[in-house]
Structure formats: C-alpha cells, structure tokens
Amino acid sequence: MRRVLALLLVLFAGPLAAQPVTYPKDTVTIETASGAKHRFNVELATSPAQIAQGLMFRRQMAADAGMLFIFERPDPATFWMKNTYIPLDMIFIGPDGRILNIAERTIPLTETPVPATGPTRAVLEVNGGTSSRLGIKPGDRVRHSSLP
Numbered sequence: 001m002r003r004v005l006a007l008l009l010v011l012f013a014g015p016l017a018a019q020p021v022t023y024p025k026d027t028v029t030i031e032t033a034s035g036a037k038h039r040f041n042v043e044l045a046t047s048p049a050q051i052a053q054g055l056m057f058r059r060q061m062a063a064d065a066g067m068l069f070i071f072e073r074p075d076p077a078t079f080w081m082k083n084t085y086i087p088l089d090m091i092f093i094g095p096d097g098r099i100l101n102i103a104e105r106t107i108p109l110t111e112t113p114v115p116a117t118g119p120t121r122a123v124l125e126v127n128g129g130t131s132s133r134l135g136i137k138p139g140d141r142v143r144h145s146s147l148p
Contacts, residue, residue, distance in 0.1 A: 021049050021050050021053040023043035023044055023045060023050055023067070024043070024044045025041065025042070025043055025044070026042055026044055026068070026144070026145075027039055027040065027041055027042065027144075028040045028042050028066070028068055028124060028142060028143065028144045029142075029143040029144075030091075030099075030124075030134075030136055030140055030141070030142050030143070031140060031141045031142075031143060032134070032135055032136060032137070032140045033137065033139060033140060034135060036134070036135065038134050038136065039064065040064055040065065040066045040124070040126060041062070041064055041065050041066075042065065042066045042067055042068045042124070043065075043066075043067045043068070044067075044068050044070060045067055045068065045069045045070070046069075046070045051069055054067060054069070054079075054084070054125070055067050055084055055086060055088065055125055056082065056083040056084050057083055057084075057085070058084070058085060058086055059085050059086070060086065061086055061127055063127060063130075065126075065127075066124055066125055066126040066127075067124070067125045068122055068123070068124050068125075068144060068146075069122060069123040069124075069125070070121070070122045070144075070146045071120065071121060071122065073121075074094065074095040074119035074120060074121045075119060075120065076115070076116060076118075076119065076120065077092060077115070077116040077120035077123060078113045078114065078115045078116070079103075079113075079114045079123060079125075080110065080111050080112065080113055080114060081106050081107060081108055081109060081110045081111070081112070081114075082109070082110075082111050083109070084106075084108055084109065085108050085109065086108065086127065086128070087105050087106060087107065087108055087127070087128030087129070088105075088106050088125045088126065088127065088128050089102055089103065089104050089105065089106070089125070089126050089127070089128055089129065089130050089131040090102065090103040090106060090114055090123055090124075090125055091123065091124040091125070091126065091131065091136070091142070092116035092117065092118075092120050092123055093120065093121055093122040093123065093124065093142050093147065094118055094119065094120065094121060095119060095121045095148075096148055097121070097141055097142050097143070097144075097147035097148045098138075098139055098140065098141055098142070099136070099137065099138045099139060099140050099141075099142060100116055100117050100118050100120065100138060101116060101117040101138055102131045102136065102137070102138065104128065104129070104131055104132060105128040105129055106128065121146075121147060122142070122144070122146065122147060124142060
C-alpha cells in the first residue's frame with residue numbers, strides 16, 4: 001500500500017506543483033543611504049502556496065519587477081532556487097524594514113540554501129545584479145505598507 005501511495009504522489013505531485021498561483025500586485029520602494037529611491041512593481045507572496053511557488057518556472061522578469069514575500073512574524077528565513085530559471089538578488093528585510101543582507105546573483109536551479117543573517121519580516125527578489133547596479137546595500141530601507 002505504501003508503494004502505491006508513494007507512486008501516486010510521484011505521478012501527481014509534479015503537475016500539481018506546476019499549477020499557476022496568482023499574486024496581488026503592488027509597489028515597493030528602496031531608499032538607499034545616498035538618498036536614491038528605487039521603485040519596483042512587485043507581486044506579493046503571502047499565502048503558503050504563493051510563498052512555496054515564488055518565481056519558480058519563470059523564464060524572464062521585467063527590469064523593474066520583483067516578488068515580495070511577506071511573513072506573518074519575523075523568523076529566520078532560508079530560500080533556494082529550485083525550479084527557478086532567472087538569476088535573482090534575494091534581499092532579506094528585517095522587522096524594522098531595513099535590509100539585513102543581500103544574496104546577489106543566485107544560481108538558477110540550485111537547491112543550495114540561501115539564508116538571512118537575522119530574523120526576517122520579508123524578502124524581495126529582483127533580477128540578479130540589480131542590487132549592485134542600483135547601489136542597494138544592507139541597512140537601506142524598504143518601503144511597503146506591510147513594513148514599518
């Protein structure tokens with residue numbers, strides 16, 4: 001019986017995992033230490049299904065786009081790039097709305113854990129290299145209605 005259940009899970013988990021998940025849209029602004037403001041059009045991932053799907057299976061993303069993962073409470077966060085084809089910058093955001101750390105140019109399709117350096121309230125994923133190009137660094141402030 002266990003083998004049959006395991007086989008059914010293998011047969012059906014793949015198609016179910018690829019089901020499209022919809023996301024509400026919003027904007028996020030990052031204010032850098034130099035005073036620059038960078039605005040991103042983001043999709044919001046707040047439900048378990050949205051957070052689990054993230055940007056998986058996407059082949060491209062606009063230069064000013066991203067995804068903001070918002071958590072109910074600050075906790076340690078670790079992300080990966082499984083089934084993600086776009087190199088990303090993962091911007092880990094602390095409970096105060098400031099950037100904790102940035103994992104730049106993460107490698108597509110890897111399952112290597114990418115951790116935050118502290119309790120994380122949100123994670124902003126943008127195209128790989130965006131942080132360097134715009135001078136975004138830890139300590140910069142992220143502005144969104146879900147953050148202080």
